[in-house]
Amino acid sequence: MNEPTRIPKYVKDKIRQAKQGDLYSSFTVSEYYYDGEVLERDIEQSELYLRNVSRIINNAKIRLRNISLYDYKKFSKLKFTSSEKNTTIIIGNNGSGKSTILESISKCLQFLSDNIRIQNNNNYKFQDSEINIHSISGQTIVRCILEIENDFSFSCSLTKNRENISRKVSSELEEFKALARMYQRSNELDNNTLSYPLLAYYPVERSVTLKRDDAVKYYERKKAKYSDKSEGLKNAFDGTSNFNDFFLGTKKLMILLMNSKQMTL
Structure with missing residues (x-):
């Protein structure tokens, strides 16, 4: 036996x-x-x-608790904690690093978004130029902590190492990947009715003049077919500098909702 x-x-x-x-x-x-x-x-x-x-x-409130930067762009070290209110406003002089903070947040949220769309995705974008020029270690680290309903926390650490350094630091991705799998598996369990989080990045470069003709042109485009609501997260952080993709993305979400009354975004 x-x-x-x-x-x-x-x-x-x-x-x-x-x-x-x-x-x-x-x-x-x-x-x-x-x-x-x-x-x-x-x-x-x-x-x-x-x-x-x-x-x-399902429909849980997601909050950025804080983000820490180490040798990222102009910051040698910075810890930014968001407000516990629904809105956080960053105020500073031109060139003080406001956009840098937003860009670092977008990197982490994009990693989560990409993993909701594609399981076990290890890809994230970092350029050598983003490593602080005065960095002694030769690496940059962006560490983010998210909270779910203020009760559960998930962390992610994205790292970029210069090629010629001997001691490299690895990224810590597992908790964000696990959170993404939670959304995927729960959505499957709930027959595709689970609400995915709405994640988007809208940098200042997108704020261009909107012409009425542009709105008409995209409204009259031939209706496309989208079968997966995770497509609503695609290109949410690409930073495109015009409203065209914004309208296309919005239209995708509307089409997804119209195609299935049971589909919740």
């Missing part, structure tokens, strides 16, 4: 934390049961834990 499989302590800890309501642990245990590697495969138990995840993240 085979002995029952011994459950590792770290798995027991995750189960205990999940039963106490921890979001990340609930999803992790759901994946354990689904994969069948550290726990015996049990789809019913997997869905039970995933239901708890879906209940929390």
Whole structure:
């Protein structure tokens, strides 16, 4: 007679934390049961834990708690904490780094957005020119912490190393990738009715004059077909400097909603 499989302590800890309501642990245990590697495969138990995840993240409020910059562009070190209100306003003189802070936030949110669209996506954009010219370490780090309903936090650390340095620092991506998988798996569980977070970046370069003819032109374009609501997140952070793509993106969202009354964005 085979002995029952011994459950590792770290798995027991995750189960205990999940039963106490921890979001990340609930999803992790759901994946354990689904994969069948550290726990015996049990789809019913997997869905039970995933239901708890879906209940929390559906229409949940996402807040940027803070972002930390290390040798990123003009900043050698900066920690920016957002307001607990619905709106955060950054005030400063020209050239003080307001746009740099927004760009760093957009990098992290774009990584989350891309992983909601494409599972296990490790790609993110960094240029060598973004490393502070006075950097001794030869690397730049952008670290972001998001909060879900002010109760659960997820962190992400994006890193760019110069090619010629001997000691390189790795990015820390797993928590944002896990959060993205929560949205994907919960959406599948809820038959494609889960609300994805609305993430977008609208830099000052986009603020150009809108002509009435432009609005008419894009309104009259032939209706396109879009089958996946995750397309609403595509190109949300590309920083295009005109309203054309803005209208196209808005139109995509409207078409998605009209094509399926059950589809929620």
